[in-house]
Amino acid sequence: MSLPSARTFLGTFFHTPSYGKVECLANALVETDDSGTITSVTLPADEGYAERECAAREAGTLVELGEGKVVLPGFVDLHVHAPQWPQSGIALDEPLNVWLDKRTFPLESKYADLEFARRVYADLVHQLLARGTTTCMYFGTVHVEPTVELARQCATQGQRGLVGKVVMDDPAGNPSFYRDASTASALADTERFVGMVDALRPGCAQGVWPVVTPRFIPSCTDEGLAGLGRIANESGAYVQSHCNEGQWEHDFVFERFGKSDAEALYDCGLLREKSVMAHCTFLTEADGRLFAESGAAVAHCPISNAYFANSVAPVRRLRAQGVRMGLATDISGGFSPSMYDNIRQAVMVSRVREDGVDALVAQDERGAGESRISSVEALWLATAGGAEALRLPVGSFEPGRAFDAQVIDTRRPDADLTGFGVFDGPRDVLDRVLYLSVPENIRQVWVQGALVLDKDEAR
Structure with a gap:
């Protein structure tokens, strides 16, 4: 280098x-x-x-x-689950709960082994750079030092990295073998992680940053979500999570809080400037206004949405509302590490959303209408859009x-x-x-x- x-x-x-x-x-x-x-x-x-x-x-x-x-x-990938790299392309025909419980959580638990983490993360950063991704926002695992190793790989190999230690503090929402020991430890570990990654930045020309990372609302307690909002506010760190990924999450949050995912995240201090929320396929117009007003951004994950989101993100509507938005691979719910594949899929699913899929429904009723985007718009999402979402001078x-x-x-x-x-x-x-x-x-x-x-x- x-x-x-x-x-x-x-x-x-x-x-x-x-x-x-x-x-x-x-x-x-x-x-x-x-x-x-x-x-x-x-x-x-x-x-x-x-x-x-x-x-x-x-x-x-x-x-x-x-x-x-x-x-x-260089591409800006706004949402990657780094520890899931070894399972990319595997078991995507399974329901989401099976995919998580039988595949994903057991795999992520392996990253307590620092040497295993180093091997996987070194390869992933290299593979993404080889496909033109120069800036990437990563989920790590619940483990502090192995996730710091991911940030260190970005710094060493020259990729601009934004890296988060995942918080999963609710015993009722996570497997016993893979979660934070307690809410207090999850918050303390997040604060320690933020400091450790901040300490890497002075020697890194392209920059690495810590990200406050509740996995999503169903995996976190109310106290945990509020504590992470406080840490984000006090440290000025980036925030990332999932928002309205699929029907189950959408319904779960309404049952728990009586409000939308976006509203709940906002009330916890997690929907703010420098926040990036993945998927957002169920956002209403009111939710879109909340994103625009708060300065939060959407990571559009067109490939993984086809597997697990139960819908197609309303990209054109959200852009018209002034919502910041970029593109993401969502490894490994998205099988491909290539942003080129996601550019292509973004264009295709926008046409599916506009035209509909069931030919037995009348043509003027089967689609959402006025939804398609062009390859140029998709390229913007993959470059300048991601830069705008992160407020970084790139793209x-x-x-x-x-x-x-x-x-x-x-x-x-x-x-x-x-x-x-x-x-x-x-x-x-x-x-x-x-x-x-x-x-x-x-x-x-x-x-x-x-x-x-x-x-x-x-x-």
């Missing part, structure tokens, strides 16, 4: 600086400073372009990304943002994306990359101006 330094990158860049808008910066010069922050973007038609290129070449700071290469911002190639990038070779022998010359403009190039890219196409990954993965060099 290289270190951040002043460089000038020459290449063709695609990004979505605003929702629904894509820009192709062909043969652009993207300049960065010693911190890996973008200082300027110069196009061939701009004044001073030739002089800037020449100066960088003479100084030895020009990085030519090459013919046949296109560059996308696009604009001055003041970190240079986080994935360099995609469209001419790989076994993964050719060139399209045989039938492209009708840059949007066709982008769509082919979004729909057909595989990890083999991603040759380099840069985070905060540092080269953290070079597949050609590795050979």
